[in-house]
Amino acid sequence: MLGRKWIGILVFLTALQTFAQGPQRPAPKPVTRNPHGALNIPCENCHTSLSWKPVRSIPEFDHDKTSYPLRGMHENVQCTQCHVKLVFTNVGQKCSDCHADIHRGQFGANCESCHTVKGWKVSVTAIRDHQNRFPLIGAHAAVDCEACHKGAATGQFQGLSTQCYSCHATDYKGTTSPNHVTAGFSVSCEQCHGTNTWANAKFDHASFGFPLTNAHADPPRVCLDCHINNNYSLTSTACVTCHLKNFQTAANPNHVAGGFSQNCQQCHTTSAWQPATFDHNSVGFPLTNAHADPPRVCLDCHVNNNYNLTSTACVTCHLKNFQTAANPNHVSGGFSQNCQMCHTTSAWQPATFDHNSVGFPLTNAHADPPRVCLDCHINNNYNLTSTACVTCHLKNFQTATNPNHVSGGFSQTCQQCHTTVAWQPATFNHSSVGFPLSNAHADPPRVCLDCHINNNYNLTTTACASCHLKDYNAATSPVNHVQLGFPTACESCHDTLLWTDGKFNHASTGFVLTNSHTTPPRVCADCHINNNYSLTSANTTCVSCHLNAYNTATTPINHIQVGFPTTCDLCHDTIVWTDGKFNHNNVTPPFPLTGFHTQVACASCHVNNNYTTLPTTCYGCHAADYNATTNPVHKAAPTVFTTTCTTCHNTTAWTGATFNHTWFNVNHGNANGVCATCHTSPTNYAIFQCTGCHGGGNPNNFHHPNVGGYVYNSVNCYQCHKN
Secondary structure (H helix, E strand, O other): OOOHHHHHHHHHHHHHHHOOOOOOOOOOOOOOOOOOOOOOOOOOHHOOOOOOOOOOOOOOOOOHHOOOOOOHHHHHOOOOHHHHOOOOOOOOOOOOHHOOOOOOOOOOHHHHHHOOOOOOOOHHHHHHOOOOOOOOOOOHHOOHHHHHHOOOOHOOOOEEEEEEEHHHHHHHHHHEEOOOOOOOOOHHHHHHHOOOOOOOOOOOHHHHHOEEEEEEEOOOOOOHHHHHOOOOOOOOOOOHHHHHHHHHOEOOOOOOOEEEOOOOHHOOOOOOOOOOOHHHHHHHHOOHHHHOOOOOOOOOOOHHOOOOOOOOHHHHHHHHHHHEEEEEEEOOOOOOOHHHOOOOOOOOOHHHHHHHHHHOOOHHHOOOOOOOHHHHHHHHOOOOOOOOHHHHHHHHHHEOOOOOOOOOOOOOOHOOOOOOOOOOOOOOHHHHHHHOOOHHHHHOOOOOOHHHHHOOOOOOOOHHHHHHHHHHOOOOOOOOOOOOOOOOOOOOOOOOOOOOOOOOOOOHHOOOOOOHHHOOOOOOHOOOOHHHOOHHHHOOOOOOHHHHHEEEEOOOOOOOOOOOOOOOOHOOOOOOOOOOOHHHHHHOOOOOOOOOHHHHHHHHHHHHOOOOOOOOOOOHHHHHHHHEOOOOOOOOOOOOOOOHHHHHHOOOOOOOOOOOOOOOOOOOOOOOOHHHHHOOOOOOOOOOOOOOOOOOOOHHHHOOOOOOOOOOOHHHHHHOOOO
């Protein structure tokens, strides 16, 4: 016992020394010597202060928090009955790990399928559910285990087949109504029988693809009504299989002579054999209007009992009507025999022709005054193959003189200028040739010959210079276009409103003119010195024009000496050159100026004109402030007061720093955030005291008679009194 006490004191002193080194250096985790393995509960929950044995009569351990909660009879078992070894986790969780299997593995290792933690007695519910693979329901639920498991009395349970036939083969073979064997019935008894009672079997006829409906089911049918001579080998569900005689004797109409299909369901239903109805839509010929009214019978159309019609074309029945038609004559006019183009099933007359169906709708003058076919189809000519206007209006094209269509080589696509409303006046959409007429090209009202000189309509280009080359060659304002090699793309500066007020869009060159580049009103020669208009995209940098301003700049310092970049737009804009401002966010790495930094002159930080190698950390500029600070002394405790100044300071003001005291509330008691209240040594913040506020400043005022080996120091106080 004495040896253990000294070991405890040694461990305590080691922890005390480690804590004194400061919270930033946590003590190494001691190596466990727990004989129970990784058991994370206090020893006193089970053991007493007198000795390791015996353990407490009622250990404070909640088994529900483990992966194996104690339930039922397990709750009254002594710990050592299961935990025979000191390492408590070294024990199995399966029933078979502790309990011998008297069934010798016949039911597998899953004991809980029949047994529960309440006792070994077999669960009646578990047996009823027969959880393994054969639920006991209906009459099976009332049968004793031994009725099926013949060796149950000796504990010899054997896996039985789940097929009904395996137990009920005698019942199958002895059944005579109907005879299952001679009929070749399936041995899958459950198709007709249930588990409640063997009698009153029912067969789901729908499972074979032939549900019994209407007359097939009523009056109540028995199997032999259809399965004559105990024949259950039927392989077809077609009606004619049973009703062939009805098909052969049908006379109104005669099904055989008419070559009717043997698909009886086309006309008949299972409700009653008569009356029968035929859906004429099913053959692609719905009966509508005059085909249906007055009430029709089959022989009205199927003359001489002819049901072998293969065409739904109107002319199949109405050829005589087509051949005798005279207004107009269908035969001589070569009319199509698609009667439905003009006629309907409502009435044979009057007939109408939809001219849109041939790709030539009749509009305006083609339709009014009311036209008749012969107005256009001269000499009963209905063999026209073209919808082009010139087909009928070629003479109008050839005699046109204003302008002359033939000599001008005009297109014969008349609809480019003319409409069906009236032949005159004609208009031409100039946009259709890719050259819309706008502004001066259209006003004052233009006529074709204003541009198409000498009746020339064979122009192939829309370039301005094709008509205005003379204007280009003679241009001298702002400079001679030819001498300076200006492009002949006149639209770069000119528009169709007025030729003489040409303007150049500088943005089209990638260099937008803004602010001082445009005001006071600029002229081209202000920048294009000596008529130099050959500037390229490489010359759009500021320095290409302002190099002299860069070279002579001395504010804030000489740009060349300190190596300022020639990217002028970093500090300057196009509004005023002389009020350059530098965006400190654009440096690499970024250093935005905030708080008090915004009020400092450049030279205050960039000492000796150093604009290239300044650090971006606070300590880089404020090392002297860090080293000179005495309240508290920063450099005495560098692990507490690191050189990461932003931990306590901000850019608004250097003083008034705040420290995030993560280990202890700095406003505890009378401290009010004053470090020296607890940290009595200004050079070592690992030392702190509690007696300045507690115990009247005298550590002897604290007595711990129940704490063995008690020695006062502030670390000891904190270990037990953290809150």
